[in-house]
Amino acid sequence: MLRRLLLTTTLALTLLACREPRAMRVELAVEGMTCDSCVKAIEHELGKMPGVASCKVDLEAGKATVEYREGEVEPAQLAAAVDKLGYEAEAGSPAPIE
Numbered sequence: 001m002l003r004r005l006l007l008t009t010t011l012a013l014t015l016l017a018c019r020e021p022r023a024m025r026v027e028l029a030v031e032g033m034t035c036d037s038c039v040k041a042i043e044h045e046l047g048k049m050p051g052v053a054s055c056k057v058d059l060e061a062g063k064a065t066v067e068y069r070e071g072e073v074e075p076a077q078l079a080a081a082v083d084k085l086g087y088e089a090e091a092g093s094p095a096p097i098e
């Protein structure tokens with residue numbers, strides 16, 4: 001009985017550890033971008049952050065769309081990195097990528 005419980009627990013933990021992190025997408029509203037080098041700077045900065053899979057900045061719309069792996073980076077960290085470059089970013093609600 002105890003042995004069976006242990007086995008079940010071990011199996012559950014193993015499955016949990018092997019689970020792939022969910023792919024997420026979040027949009028950041030970015031204020032202060034004026035030209036293409038702003039776009040490049042933000043894409044470069046976000047693109048090198050751990051957990052970030054891709055980043056696309058839209059100058060006209062004033063937003064950055066970031067795809068990342070859940071648990072490796074948080075939207076607030078992405079926004080903070082953009083703020084650090086001298087812009088003002090606010091993260092929207094993240095959603096899993098279908």
Ligand SMILES: [Cu+2]
Pocket residue numbers: 033034035036037038039
């Ligand atoms: Cu610029």
